[in-house]
Amino acid sequence: MSAPSPILLDCGTGYAKIFNLEDSTRAIVPARRFIKKLSEYDIKASTGHNLSSGAGVRVNELVALAEGSLSMVDEPDFTVLDCGARDVKYVQIRNRRVAGMDWNTECGAFAGQVVELLTRYLDIEPENLPSDAPRIPVVCGVLGMTSMFDMISKGKSHEEALAGFLRGVAFNCETLVGRPDRLYLSGGLCDNKAFVSAFTRETIPLGRFVLIEGLRKIYSEKII
């Protein structure tokens, strides 16, 4: 049996993002599958919801997000929003230091798993959504979905209703971060073009490895 691979790990609710320290490769696997194969890995540092023990040095998700975004964005002032499966969180950077932060901790309405579940349930490709759908108010995930299915029952297309729901989620995210002119996006929803285009301001996806980049910085500088 080969020795466990040394890795850095961002184990979120939906997916595990892995950086292999031996060969510098990256991987994304469903969290439920990763957790069953823990013995194959030597976790040097980790962040994320889904690993509470046996995970090397633990780094707070917002700290990893701040460090990762600082290593990927050169601007002195910016805001980065991480849209995870279960919740969303952001840090606001001023003069290259963390000046603000928040985390939507209770309601999944903001988050990726609701978008993923709906997209799968309706069997719609996010690329095929209309760009001019009216926003549905998403007070919470359940109420938002109720409004969405009401729209469908009143004759709107499934695509238009889903696009309206995504705009509602994006609106909530913009409210959370304080509506900056430009917004950097982190997490799985970076790959969802319909979601990214649902924002009403310049939105720049940084991809799914921002927290991993934060872990790399922290690990390489041994500041943990």
Next chain:
Amino acid sequence: MQERVENGALIFDLDEPLAGRPVKDIYLPNAYCSILKRVVSNIFSLREDGGLDLVIATVGKCKCDGMRNIASWLERTTDIPILKVENDNAKGAGFPISRSGLPLLKKMELIVNSVFAPLPDGLTLEECAPKCGFWGVPPYDFGILELFPDETHIFGWTRCMENKTPADIEMECEVASGVPTVFFTQSFCQKSAFAYNLAREHGGLYVEVDKMMSHSTRAKIEAFLEFNLGWRGKR
């Protein structure tokens, strides 16, 4: 009431968990303050045992709108004896516990227990400079308090409670300028409007919890303390 106590009646703080009486979440809407759900559950639980003589319901500015509505509901539709009271005391008794260097959890327990019991003999309360602030009501889940450094001062309604002036809105809005403060509220509490906007005004952290603190809430508070104080918990 004094006569009842002298005759052996017991007084229970209905806000607090009562041993052997789990909260039955069947009396109020789902989306409702978990503290008040506990209050109502305790009332019905004590009544089922035949051990309830009187509910003293605080319904003024000293409490919250929720209890006023609940007291009216109980009065109208049950035979539970309700005594509505208001505490508009304006004479402050001081708040040394809130400003002491005791662990935050201990501070909260002392304040909550001070409703019925005098402070323990020999307790010394030395004031410390605040590193951090905790604003709000006593939480349903006291576990949240263990995340903070000992030099955390208590603000908001809990400080008013210690001061014996629970209707003092001015005091409730006071915080220490420049001190990183967590503004805590129970979910579905009317005081969340205060917490939300005070957090914005003072650059603090708004935290809303229903019953038990989630992983995300824990991590959010830990990050706030780490960013502002370099504090990484009592490890």
